[in-house]
Amino acid sequence: MGRELDVLVFGLSDRVEALAEKLGRLALNCRLVRADSPPARRHHYWAVGVVLAECDRDVEDGMKAFQRFAPGERPLLVVGPDSYGPTDLVDAWIREPASAVQIAARIRALFRLHTMEIIARRRTEVSALYGQKPGLVERQDQPPCVLYVGDASPRFMALQHTLASVDAEVIAAFSSYSAFDYLHERAFDAVVLNAAGKRDIAFTISSAMRRNARLYHTPVLLLTDDVDPGAAEEAFARGVSDLLPPRTDDDELRERVLTLTAERRRRREAKAILESCRDTRSLDIETGLFHPAYLVSHIQDLLNETGRDQLHFSLIALQTLLPEGSERPDDVSAEKARRQFAAMLRHLLRTEDAAARFEDDVFLAVLPFTDPAGIDCVAARVAAIAECTAFESDDPLRPFRLSVRAAPVQTRPGETADALVERALASLVRPRPIIASA
Incomplete structure (x- = not known):
């Protein structure tokens, strides 16, 4: 079904309410917007705008209604009749009749593309602060x-x-x-x-x-x-x-x-x-992850955009735990395993995500446009892969496994990047446990 997304829907026909109801069953939370809808009372991020059009004029009216209700940049999808075709004003067009499943699939595809393009712009801006040319x-x-x-x-x-x-x-x-x-x-x-x-x-x-x-x-x-x-x-x-x-x-x-x-x-x-x-000025060469300072700068930039309702993101703090007793590896093997975990973490995250190692056994990842359910899914996947991996110890015949403690962290209004990172690292002391099924 996919992650939950909040979507704006505009249309003048009676069918718009039925479409919103069907999309709601597919984890798309729809807010109907009319031509006379007043501005929203509270700030909120809306992933995509959908216009159920009867004619070309409906598209223009829908765009104006969306900007009046919730100003901001978002992909626009038009579901329209044969007489309406693709234009530069919209990101995608679907000809009627179209099923709710098809519309939902296009909404999610447009949102994923929009996410990558936004984060690419933001990360380029941060890289420029480190003297990195495009x-x-x-x-x-x-x-x-x-x-x-x-x-x-x-x-x-x-x-x-x-x-x-x-x-x-x-x-x-x-x-x-x-x-x-x-x-x-x-x-x-x-x-x-x-x-x-x-x-x-x-x-x-x-x-x-x-x-x-x-x-x-x-x-x-x-x-x-x-x-x-x-x-x-x-x-x-x-x-x-x-x-x-x-x-x-x-x-x-x-x-x-x-x-x-x-x-x-x-x-x-x-x-x-x-x-x-991913440049030598932004990366930790030993792990292949970003430098902690670079990630903090990236988080601050994202927080600035969050304050303008341009995006939202979450953090996840991860701590690798060594086995106890006779199975505990020596320090060299433990460090080698943590570096292997760092490489695994990078490939388990999406391209638009970013992670850094803040302590010997503590990692922090930034997940743009990810809700709590999505964070839990990422944490469980990382933990499961780590616990299924046999890391080599000083004795080749006695490999060991890492367990992973994870703590999801949501942003707070007015919080700085340093404060957010400090709170994320502290959350590992009393985390919400993530149980991996190895």
Whole structure:
């Protein structure tokens, strides 16, 4: 289902309340905004704005209503009729009829992309304070490359023809075996699966891509027969990004594919910017994590933005505990294990997250746009991986395991970064225990 998000919804029809109710069942807390809604009484971060449009004017009215109710930067998703198409004013557009599951999937995808881009900007600003110049990020100006998987059907020819009109490259894989060969050889901006008559195979490929860390964020579009709502919901639950029914004309087909390829490229660029901030001036070379001073500066910058309702974040304090008694390792082995844990921690966190080692056995991680349930999930995952790992001691035949104590920490209004870090480290004394299932 995904994490809970708070979403603004605008619409003039009676259907808007039904949509908000359905999205609520998918962990999206909706606040209906009308054209005459007054400004919100309290500050709050809203992840995405959704406009249920009957005409082009509704989009403009919805944007004005959102800014009047809760000013700020947020992605905008429009659910509209055939007459409305993509514009520079909105981040994504879905043609009606659209299921709540499809809308929820697009909301979460837009939010994840928006998160990475915001944190990339903030971290670049902090890196500049340390004398670090913006890294050289490869420009994403080459033509899009799309992988088609399926039979050489008329719909494949239509896809190839319409994408060729914008110089996009289409590589065809006429079997699932060759498809995975291509996917492991090179990066694609999107994958189009011909699911007509072969829905199960398409679902299998999509599910497999979502289980692969490298392919997880590659958009998947399905060329479908007319599908019932139940099949559509299953498709989105299996990680499909969009459904392209037979009535989709060539122009719309091209725009919907290119919209998702553009989002994929924006994500790659944001990730590259975040990786470029990993510099000798910001990193602890021994652990591969950020310097504590750099992380404190990053936290202060995020707190400044939080005060302007531009974002929110949480911290998690982690302490590694050595086994007691005869299983306790020597100091050299213990330090080696902690450094291995630091490397594991870095790869268990998202690119937009940041972590540093503050004491020999204490680590602190910053998790942007993460609620308490998400923090608990991260803590349990880190603890479980650590407790399943055998660390080498001075006796190769007697490896040992680390246990992890975790304490989630929420920010407080007006708090400085130094005070927040001090409170986070102190919370390990009386933490809320995280039990790992190894």
